[in-house]
Amino acid sequence: MAALVRERYEHLDGRVFCGETPDEVASWFDEPLPESGGDLGELLLEVKAKVMDTATLNIGSNMYAYVMAGGNQVSVAADLLVSAINQNVTKWHLAPALTELEKRVIQWTGQFVGYGPAAGGAIVSSGSAANLMGLTVGRNVFLERAGAREKGLFGMAPTVLYASTETHGSVDKSLDVLGIGSDQLRRIPVDADFRIDVNALREAIQTDRSRGLQPFCVVGNAGTVNTGAIDPLTQLADLSEAEGLWFHVDGSYGGLASAVPELADLYAGMDRADSIALDYHKWLYQPFEIGCTLVRDWAQLERTFKRSASYLDTDKEGGGRFDINEHHFQLSRSGKALKVWMSLKAYGTTRFIDMMRKDVELRAYLCRTLDAAEDFRVVSNGPLAIATFQYIGSLEPGHENRIAALNASMVPAIERDGRIFLTGTILDGRQVLRACIINHRTQQSDIDFMVRVLREVGQSVERTR
Numbered sequence: 001m002a003a004l005v006r007e008r009y010e011h012l013d014g015r016v017f018c019g020e021t022p023d024e025v026a027s028w029f030d031e032p033l034p035e036s037g038g039d040l041g042e043l044l045l046e047v048k049a050k051v052m053d054t055a056t057l058n059i060g061s062n063m064y065a066y067v068m069a070g071g072n073q074v075s076v077a078a079d080l081l082v083s084a085i086n087q088n089v090t091k092w093h094l095a096p097a098l099t100e101l102e103k104r105v106i107q108w109t110g111q112f113v114g115y116g117p118a119a120g121g122a123i124v125s126s127g128s129a130a131n132l133m134g135l136t137v138g139r140n141v142f143l144e145r146a147g148a149r150e151k152g153l154f155g156m157a158p159t160v161l162y163a164s165t166e167t168h169g170s171v172d173k174s175l176d177v178l179g180i181g182s183d184q185l186r187r188i189p190v191d192a193d194f195r196i197d198v199n200a201l202r203e204a205i206q207t208d209r210s211r212g213l214q215p216f217c218v219v220g221n222a223g224t225v226n227t228g229a230i231d232p233l234t235q236l237a238d239l240s241e242a243e244g245l246w247f248h249v250d251g252s253y254g255g256l257a258s259a260v261p262e263l264a265d266l267y268a269g270m271d272r273a274d275s276i277a278l279d280y281h282k283w284l285y286q287p288f289e290i291g292c293t294l295v296r297d298w299a300q301l302e303r304t305f306k307r308s309a310s311y312l313d314t315d316k317e318g319g320g321r322f323d324i325n326e327h328h329f330q331l332s333r334s335g336k337a338l339k340v341w342m343s344l345k346a347y348g349t350t351r352f353i354d355m356m357r358k359d360v361e362l363r364a365y366l367c368r369t370l371d372a373a374e375d376f377r378v379v380s381n382g383p384l385a386i387a388t389f390q391y392i393g394s395l396e397p398g399h400e401n402r403i404a405a406l407n408a409s410m411v412p413a414i415e416r417d418g419r420i421f422l423t424g425t426i427l428d429g430r431q432v433l434r435a436c437i438i439n440h441r442t443q444q445s446d447i448d449f450m451v452r453v454l455r456e457v458g459q460s461v462e463r464t465r
């Protein structure tokens with residue numbers, strides 16, 4: 001296994017995507033349920049051929065699609081160790097060290113975003129789960145205040161949540177899961193920098209109140225998925241406070257970069273959020289899957305999730321034991337936090353901050369390069385490490401539909417080409433290409449390579465259209 005891992009790390013410059021079809025890949029696994037065991041050596045060779053050698057190169061420096069960080073090697077080792085000791089961090093006496101270590105990781109994470117000592121949180125699987133958990137706590141605090149904690153939303157006037165049109169779909173999904181319903185998500189327009197329009201937000205809250213609806217939450221973005229925009233968080237904190245609303249920040253993509261000193265001003269007000277969603281498998285370069293919900297007041301998690309069960313409440317005389325299940329939706333959980341703890345100790349925050357800064361600088365470099373080229377135009381440039389742009393090739397600026405169609409055709413062509421992996425999105429109704437630079441291995445020469453490949457693919461698509 002170590003040899004397989006080493007070999008993978010030694011070949012990070014190959015095709016980013018294997019290029020096979022779903023039918024082909026499904027055919028590799030088209031086999032009956034095995035009745036008896038097989039040879040482990042052969043099994044590893046099969047894993048090498050079917051899984052390792054064909055894996056999309058998320059860990060390589062040419063991955064710019066979605067938000068795909070590269071993992072880091074200390075955390076890879078940590079995941080193996082966690083599986084080997086098979087701890088269940090649900091109850092303190094099942095995993096004493098991993099429980100205390102997880103609490104420490106949460107407290108350190110609070111320091112990243114400027115939270116005080118009362119803050120706490122929960123390690124979760126992802127940004128989506130982190131949003132769901134933060135909004136669950138927010139909903140329950142609202143229900144408590146309304147004297148309806150046990151009754152739930154049943155029979156109430158609709159409760160409404162406000163977020164910009166650039167907000168990630170996991171917020172919408174969370175409302176669905178929470179029984180609040182997507183209709184109660186007010187999608188507030190954004191300004192030219194894709195930041196929420198606070199005046200429009202204020203008006204929407206007043207309109208809903210005048211209709212007898214119940215505003216309960218404002219979601220701010222600390223790095224949107226499309227462009228990395230950061231909402232004016234101080235204004236959102238002020239407004240939420242004045243209106244008595246839960247203030248949740250989705251920092252899944254960008255929240256941890258608030259620790260980069262020269263970016264800190266952009267995040268002013270984030271430390272006033274009631275809850276924050278963060279994702280270590282994005283900008284803390286962790287292997288999937290690990291995220292975190294922070295809450296400004298740790299006791300709120302306990303009020304939401306603590307339940308008694310006779311078979312669990314057996315060791316209550318053990319003073320000071322912190323049972324994570326009482327602060328979490330899940331009961332059984334692995335000690336995921338070990339990888340964050342180990343990599344923070346192995347590399348130190350300075351190194352992580354340097355890597356985030358490098359990613360941000362590479363985005364600026366990419367935009368400078370594209371600005372200087374006649375066949376590209378930048379659509380959004382910052383403030384974090386996502387750039388959106390269009391290849392215009394030989395088309396005249398102004399032929400917007402044709403430019404949009406060209407860029408739409410380039411996305412599958414880039415995938416077929418296989419040298420880099422980059423996808424697109426729609427901004428202001430326009431098809432654009434989007435690069436998210438979030439791999440500690442990516443360097444300036446990789447950005448030059450990306451632009452060269454994009455130009456070659458763009459020219460080839462233009463010729464065939």
Ligand SMILES: Cc1ncc(COP(=O)(O)O)c(C=O)c1O
Nearest residue numbers: 067126127128168224225252253
């Ligand atoms: C801003 C934002 N929020 C939430 C998510 C969801 O995170 P995950 O994919 O870890 O569920 C993403 C994912 O890219 C994101 O960028």
